[in-house]
Amino acid sequence: MSTIVIRLTPDEVPEELVIVHLRIIVEGLVFERLFEADPNLRYRFTWDRRNAYNQKVYGIVTANGEMVVYFTSYNAAKCFLCKILCKKSKVRAFI
Secondary structure (H helix, E strand, O other), X not given: OEEEEEEXXXXXXXXXXXXXXXXXXXXXXXXXXXXXXXXXXXXXXXXOOEOOOOOEOOXXXXXXXXXXXXXXXXXXXXXXXXXXXXXXXXXXXXX
C-alpha cells in the first residue's frame, strides 16, 4: 500500500468557500472525492499499488492530482486563491 496525506485547505477559509473537489489519477485509475469546505482539511489517500488492469505495480509511480474549489462569489474566490498561491503547500508522501 502507498499513502499520501494532502492538505486541502488552510487554517482559515472564507465563508463563501462551499465545496472542495479532489481528483487523483494514478496508473490509469481515477479517484474523486467531494468535501465540505472546512478549515485545515486533510485527506489521506491510500492506493493498493494496482493499475487499471488490476496488475501489481512496483517501483516509484507518479500520481497526478487536481483540486477544484467552489465559491458562492467571484471576489471571495479571487482573494482566497491569491493567498493560497503565495504560500507553499504542504504535502507529505509515504511510499
